[in-house]
Amino acid sequence: VTDIRKLYAQTGMFTYDPGFTSTASCESTLTYIDGDEGVLLHRGYPIGQLAEQSSFMEVAYLLLNHELPSAAELDKFTYTISRHTMLHEQLAQFYRGFRRDAHPMAIMCGVVGALSAFYHDSTDIADPHQRMIASHRLIAKMPTIAAMAYKYSVGQPFLYPDNSLSYTGNFLRMTFGVPAEPYEVNPVVERALDRIFILHADHEQNASTSTVRLAGSSGANPFACIAAGIACLWGPAHGGANEAALNMLREIGTPDRIPEYIARAKDKNDPFRLMGFGHRVYKNYDPRATVMQKTVREVFDSLGVSDPVFETALQLEEIALKDEYFAEKKLFPNVDFYSGVILSAIGFPTTMFTALFALARTVGWVAQWNEMISDPEQKIGRPRQLYTGPTQRDYVPVGER
Ligand code: ACO
Numbered sequence: 001v002t003d004i005r006k007l008y009a010q011t012g013m014f015t016y017d018p019g020f021t022s023t024a025s026c027e028s029t030l031t032y033i034d035g036d037e038g039v040l041l042h043r044g045y046p047i048g049q050l051a052e053q054s055s056f057m058e059v060a061y062l063l064l065n066h067e068l069p070s071a072a073e074l075d076k077f078t079y080t081i082s083r084h085t086m087l088h089e090q091l092a093q094f095y096r097g098f099r100r101d102a103h104p105m106a107i108m109c110g111v112v113g114a115l116s117a118f119y120h121d122s123t124d125i126a127d128p129h130q131r132m133i134a135s136h137r138l139i140a141k142m143p144t145i146a147a148m149a150y151k152y153s154v155g156q157p158f159l160y161p162d163n164s165l166s167y168t169g170n171f172l173r174m175t176f177g178v179p180a181e182p183y184e185v186n187p188v189v190e191r192a193l194d195r196i197f198i199l200h201a202d203h204e205q206n207a208s209t210s211t212v213r214l215a216g217s218s219g220a221n222p223f224a225c226i227a228a229g230i231a232c233l234w235g236p237a238h239g240g241a242n243e244a245a246l247n248m249l250r251e252i253g254t255p256d257r258i259p260e261y262i263a264r265a266k267d268k269n270d271p272f273r274l275m276g277f278g279h280r281v282y283k284n285y286d287p288r289a290t291v292m293q294k295t296v297r298e299v300f301d302s303l304g305v306s307d308p309v310f311e312t313a314l315q316l317e318e319i320a321l322k323d324e325y326f327a328e329k330k331l332f333p334n335v336d337f338y339s340g341v342i343l344s345a346i347g348f349p350t351t352m353f354t355a356l357f358a359l360a361r362t363v364g365w366v367a368q369w370n371e372m373i374s375d376p377e378q379k380i381g382r383p384r385q386l387y388t389g390p391t392q393r394d395y396v397p398v399g400e401r
Contacts (some may be wrong), residue, residue, distance in 0.1 A: 021280070024205075025381065028369055030063060031204040033159065036107040038332075042202060043067070051291045056360070057081065057167055060139055063202055063367040065213045066133075078167070085161035085170065087148070088118045088309035095152045104149035104355040105234045111145050112138075113227035123221040125373055134222040137364035142359040143243050144158040147174035150352055168194040171359070175348060186304035189346055192295050192357075196342065199288040199335055201362035202364025204281075208233040210364045212373050214381040220370060229365045230358045236275070243350045245276030246309070246340030253306070255315040266325045275318065276337030284328035299345050309343050345346065345390075360363040 032041040040047040041060055049058055054068075061069045061077045069077060089286055094114055099108050112171075115137070116123060117346045122134035124357030148158050159174045169185040172193065203209070212229040216222070233239035250262050264272040279286055296310055317333050320326045345354050 014384065019211075019280075019356055020205075025210060026372065027375070027377075028368070028371060030364070030371060031202050033204055033281050035279070035281035035283050038282060038287050040203075040388055045352055047287050048291060049198065051195050051198050052289075054198065055085065055166075055196060056194045056201070056363075059198050059201050060363045062227045063363055064135060064370065069184035073087075073230070076092050078245065079386040080136055080138045080168075081167065082161075082163040084137045085144055087141060087161060091115075091118065092148070092158060095148060097160075100153065100155065101274060102153070103155060104146065104351055105358070107149040107152065108355055108358060109147055109227050109230050111149075112142075112230055113224055115141070115196070116221045116223035119223065121350065123223075125216075125219060125222065128370075128374070131370055132379050134168065135370060138222065138226055138362050138366055142362045144174060146352070146359050147171060147356045150175050150349075153349075153351070166190065166194075168197065175352075186302065188298060191298045192342060193346065195291065195295055196339060196356070197360040198293060199339075200360035202361070202367065207235075207238050208361065208366060209368050212369055216372055217378065222366065225369055226362060229361070233358055233361065234354055238320070239354045239361070241275055241334070242336035242340045242353040242357065245336050246344060246350055246353070248275045249309045249312050249316070249341070252312055252316070258316050258319055259313070261321060262323060266323075274331070276314070276334055276340075277320065277326070278329070278331040279334045281333065282332060285332045286334040288335035290334040292335060292342065293333075296338050296342050296345070299342050302347060305345050307345060309344075313338060313341060344363070 005210070014286065015023065042050060042059065043066060058069060059073060061074060065344040067392040077105055090112065091111060094111060095107065119134070119137060122130045122137060124130045144161055151158050159177050159179065161170050162173055163170065165173060165185060167336055169190050170246055172190060173183045198279050207231040212225045215228040236244045252258060261274070262268045265274045300306060303378065340350065343356065348356065
């Protein structure tokens with residue numbers, strides 16, 4: 001306490017805010033969230049409109065360049081991204097150093113960090129042009145990196161990018177195609193995945209974005225910063241929640257077992273939580289979950305599949321929303337609650353879910369990183385702490401302890 005008083009006297013201000021629940025770390029013009037009303041805007045545009053009417057490439061352009069592109073600007077941007085999709089051939093060797101059963105996120109942390117060893121020419125962060133090249137490289141290479149992580153895990157040969165396809169179509173082909181066999185992109189699946197990418201593109205100062213900004217604030221190179229973001233995203237309380245949510249829904253299995261799991265989630269002696277429920281900022285329905293739920297139906301109809309897990313999810317949501325505990329704590333489904341159901345129907349194994357999140361969030365990470373570096377007020381991020389350890393004491397030689 002004395003220490004805080006001293007600090008307060010020196011600086012006039014000291015806040016203790018574990019988890020930064022009420023501390024803004026920066027100014028930003030990228031994304032606005034009103035958690036009480038369930039509103040999410042990117043540069044002013046509602047997420048629902050972007051998900052319904054735009055494409056992931058348009059949203060990427062918007063986040064990086066402040067405004068929606070004209071048709072010519074979008075063509076040029078899409079072309080530029082397609083020119084950067086290849087990985088250096090030596091990076092393929094890098095994959096072979098991993099065990100076959102390595103988690104794709106483990107591979108992605110390593111490979112994205114290693115990009116800094118290959119692209120020295122885009123690591124001068126003081127130069128806006130080089131920053132943009134690094135950003136384009138990262139957005140373009142993430143699908144290739146993620147698809148190669150998948151191919152490696154199933155023991156199939158890597159597929160090179162086909163730049164005649166869309167960003168998302170190319171990713172689907174690199175993931176599910178096999179050499180010497182034609183791969184036809186299903187337009188409904190392509191659209192659904194593109195929409196999932198839009199829904200995950202940015203979400204202001206979440207844990208992984210804050211990590212990217214914090215790493216970047218020291219002047220670290222962009223590839224190292226994004227690798228730090230990937231590491232943070234991996235946790236089950238963040239990007240790992242979609243994998244955890246689907247695993248939970250499969251474990252519940254049938255709707256008759258839902259009450260048992262609801263009871264567990266409410267029991268303070270049980271660490272179990274309903275995965276895909278609750279959010280630090282949304283104290284209302286996550287607007288991304290609304291789009292996600294609708295997309296599940298479209299994908300199921302197009303692929304002619306049905307999965308009992310979707311029925312379990314719908315009923316779980318209905319029961320939880322009527323429950324006093326969830327109402328009082330304002331716990332609603334978040335973006336991760338339904339995304340696993342769609343990704344699984346498309347054919348992705350659960351271990352790839354967070355990798356797909358990382359792919360999409362790269363757009364937000366690079367846009368936020370650029371915004372931070374361009375900010376004249378930018379300083380190295382350096383939170384303070386509330387020290388609760390021993391007061392000063394004298395060293396005792398080891399023989400006298
Ligand atoms: N199931 C049951 N209870 C919950 C849940 C849940 N999913 N989420 C929060 N609670 C309860 C907590 O036990 C706590 O209760 P208490 O006040 O009695 O102690 C209260 O609600 C507040 O929870 P906190 O953990 O303090 O809230 P916080 O804002 O720190 O956490 C988080 C948000 C991490 C998302 C949390 O809701 C959670 O763990 N959800 C499950 C994981 C998940 O879905 N994560 C994805 C988030 S979205 C994303 O990253 C894209």
